[in-house]
Amino acid sequence: MKERIDFRKNLTEILGSNNQLDSRQLASLSDLPRKEIVSFKEAWIKTPEERRRQIISHLVKLQSEDYRLDFTGVFLVCLEDGDEDIRSQAIIGLDREEDSSIITPLIRLVKEDKSEKVRAAAAVALGQFALLAAVKKLSPAQSAEIYSTLLTIIEDITETSEVKRLCLEAIAPLDSPRVRELITRSYNSEDVKVKASALYAMGRNCDIAWLPIIIKEKDNDESEIRYEVVESCGELGMEEAVPTLIELAEDKDINVRKASIIALEQIGGTKSKQALSRLLNSPHDDVRKAAQETLAELEIFTGLFDP
Numbered sequence: 001m002k003e004r005i006d007f008r009k010n011l012t013e014i015l016g017s018n019n020q021l022d023s024r025q026l027a028s029l030s031d032l033p034r035k036e037i038v039s040f041k042e043a044w045i046k047t048p049e050e051r052r053r054q055i056i057s058h059l060v061k062l063q064s065e066d067y068r069l070d071f072t073g074v075f076l077v078c079l080e081d082g083d084e085d086i087r088s089q090a091i092i093g094l095d096r097e098e099d100s101s102i103i104t105p106l107i108r109l110v111k112e113d114k115s116e117k118v119r120a121a122a123a124v125a126l127g128q129f130a131l132l133a134a135v136k137k138l139s140p141a142q143s144a145e146i147y148s149t150l151l152t153i154i155e156d157i158t159e160t161s162e163v164k165r166l167c168l169e170a171i172a173p174l175d176s177p178r179v180r181e182l183i184t185r186s187y188n189s190e191d192v193k194v195k196a197s198a199l200y201a202m203g204r205n206c207d208i209a210w211l212p213i214i215i216k217e218k219d220n221d222e223s224e225i226r227y228e229v230v231e232s233c234g235e236l237g238m239e240e241a242v243p244t245l246i247e248l249a250e251d252k253d254i255n256v257r258k259a260s261i262i263a264l265e266q267i268g269g270t271k272s273k274q275a276l277s278r279l280l281n282s283p284h285d286d287v288r289k290a291a292q293e294t295l296a297e298l299e300i301f302t303g304l305f306d307p
Contacts, residue, residue, distance in 0.1 A: 007039070014055065015047045026058055032073045072094065072097055078090035084113075084115035092121060095124075103145070106122045123153070123169075127173075127204075146174070150170055151178065165186065169197050172201035172202075173206065179205070183210075184198075200232060208236060211236055211238055234266040245263050276295045276298075
């Protein structure tokens with residue numbers, strides 16, 4: 001009973017509009033049992049909107065920084081919040097959750113929510129479950145529902161381009177002739193964001209047949225396109241992409257350079273190590289530092305599996 005009283009007191013302090021948010025207090029919302037979830041929900045709906053926004057923003061940040069914290073129960077409550085920013089933040093907070101029970105509310109949100117921002121966030125979250133479906137970690141029925149939902153939205157002429165391109169990224173692991181057709185169609189779009197999504201989808205599709213198309217875009221004038229070239233090279237994990245990544249590790253855009261080092265680490269192997277060694281002489285300080293750190297990490301990883 002004392003624990004119950006302490007929780008209510010702590011919750012009152014957290015939700016109090018004039019109180020400074022304390023990370024230790026917020027951590028008490030991790031792994032809440034069912035009864036306390038009910039209490040939280042009752043108190044949450046009475047809390048001013050601005051305070052709710054502050055709290056969920058802090059919870060998402062805390063969980064991303066400490067894997068031991070799990071605010072899933074809180075985030076599920078917040079999926080029903082009246083504020084679009086809170087709903088979208090709640091979806092982001094669920095991005096590492098693999099419990100298939102979350103699929104149903106995500107599908108509802110991507111299909112029915114009035115906010116484009118929320119539908120877009122739900123599409124991204126469904127992409128994580130599409131990956132699970134692709135490796136047979138979901139039931140056939142769940143996999144089929146995700147596929148049909150995303151496909152329907154992509155083909156919906158009333159849906160926004162933003163949501164549709166994110167649905168394309170999400171559905172990409174669920175390979176089919178129709179998915180490959182949609183990726184190709186998006187790649188041929190004159191919209192830079194749509195084309196970038198198509199390149200990202202090629203990597204998630206895990207078909208090495210896309211590699212020549214991806215590499216061809218390494219000289220694209222748009223940094224967003226070059227960034228997705230790097231991302232997809234890392235996803236495909238083919239050593240044939242290493243020369244392209246070496247080139248893009250010297251890109252004028254710092255984000256492209258950073259992503260290139262990460263992609264080389266993803267690919268691994270002798271060629272990637274040789275590439276990283278070459279990049280120790282890069283004219284860019286950030287590249288030299290990242291290459292050195294990545295090489296050290298690869299050596300540690302390799303050492304763990306040495307006989």
